[in-house]
Amino acid sequence: MSGNRDRAATAALAAFGATAVIHLSALLAGATLLAHVTKPALMPLLAAHALLRGGPPLLAGALLLGCGGDTLLQVGGDTVFLLGMGSFAAGHVCYLLLFARHGSPGGARTYRLAALYAAAWLTVVVLLWPGLDGELRVPVALYSLLLTAMALGATRARLLSGAGGALFLLSDTLLASGLAKWPQAPAPQFWVMLTYIAAQWLLTRGVLLCHGGHRVGTEEEAGRSPAGPSTRRGSDQSRTAARASTMPKP
Numbered sequence: 001m002s003g004n005r006d007r008a009a010t011a012a013l014a015a016f017g018a019t020a021v022i023h024l025s026a027l028l029a030g031a032t033l034l035a036h037v038t039k040p041a042l043m044p045l046l047a048a049h050a051l052l053r054g055g056p057p058l059l060a061g062a063l064l065l066g067c068g069g070d071t072l073l074q075v076g077g078d079t080v081f082l083l084g085m086g087s088f089a090a091g092h093v094c095y096l097l098l099f100a101r102h103g104s105p106g107g108a109r110t111y112r113l114a115a116l117y118a119a120a121w122l123t124v125v126v127l128l129w130p131g132l133d134g135e136l137r138v139p140v141a142l143y144s145l146l147l148t149a150m151a152l153g154a155t156r157a158r159l160l161s162g163a164g165g166a167l168f169l170l171s172d173t174l175l176a177s178g179l180a181k182w183p184q185a186p187a188p189q190f191w192v193m194l195t196y197i198a199a200q201w202l203l204t205r206g207v208l209l210c211h212g213g214h215r216v217g218t219e220e221e222a223g224r225s226p227a228g229p230s231t232r233r234g235s236d237q238s239r240t241a242a243r244a245s246t247m248p249k250p
Contacts, residue, residue, distance in 0.1 A: 009052035016045035020197050027190040035189075036074055042197060043067035050204050058094050059207045065091035066200060078135060085143050088172075092150040095203060099153035099161070102210035113155050121148040124173055131180030140176060147172055154203065161206025167199035 023038035025031075047063040065087050072084030125141045132140055151165030174192045178184055185191060 005052055009049050012045050012049040012052060016042065016049060016201075019045060024190060024194060024197075027193060028187055039074060039193075040067055040071045043070065043200065046200060046204055050208060053208055054211070055204070055208050056098065056211050058098055059204060059211075062091040062094035062098070063200065063204065065094065078133065081136075082139055085139060089143055089146050092146050095150045095165075095207075096153050098207050098210075099150075099157050102157055102207070110152075110156060114152055117148050117152045120169075121145060124176075128176055128180045131182065132176075133179075136179065140179070144172065144176070154206065157210050158206035160202045160209065164199045164202030164204075164206060167195045167202065171195035171199055 019038050019041050023035055023042065026034035026038065043063040043066045047060040047067075050059050050063065051057070068087035069084040069091070072080050072087060075084075121144060125144060128140070129137055147169060151162075151169045154165030155162035171192050174188065174195065178188055178192075
């Protein structure tokens with residue numbers, strides 16, 4: 001049964017990768033219909049992979065809410081855009097809950113990163129504000145604040161998660177720059193989706209490693225679970241006790 005589950009998880013991941021390549025290629029080639037068809041399929045495939053690897057349902061929920069946002073943003077119009085942004089926002093809440101559950105306690109490093117992310121959020125909002133339509137300004141500012149909080153929370157889990165959160169920030173900033181009518185690079189949607197797909201994959205991988213999902217990495221495949229802070233503390237305590245027992249008694 002475990003072998004079948006592993007094969008299904010690998011197949012889902014391969015399908016996700018193939019769909020991502022087809023979608024990005026369609027964006028570069030200007031094949032709009034193919035790009036529209038493949039975009040909503042991305043996150044469900046990644047969610048299936050996560051669940052088959054033993055990931056938490058909340059992770060699948062975050063990815064499926066991303067699929068809802070992906071689909072709605074293809075429709076067009078400010079109202080539908082806001083609904084899509086709301087779907088992504090709900091996904092960020094799922095990620096925040098996951099990182100609160102699996103992340104390490106905040107320390108001096110977290111406070112420094114919080115100041116850095118807060119400064120980045122404020123700078124981006126101030127720069128984008130004049131170019132945004134009036135009805136989008138406040139929603140975009142609030143959404144970007146939630147996204148920034150998610151990216152900061154991701155830094156408390158794994159390095160992969162932190163990288164995923166930063167890429168998500170970059171992806172949505174690129175998208176918002178288009179809304180603000182900033183000059184765009186060639187094939188702007190390609191860069192938005194490239195960074196977004198990479199972000200979701202890194203966040204998924206990081207959560208699976210934190211959660212201890214079934215065979216999510218080389219440590220698990222070798223029969224070992226990744227050592228979290230509590231595990232490392234326990235090991236350190238055991239080594240200290242062992243050393244103490246060999247010391248001569250006064």
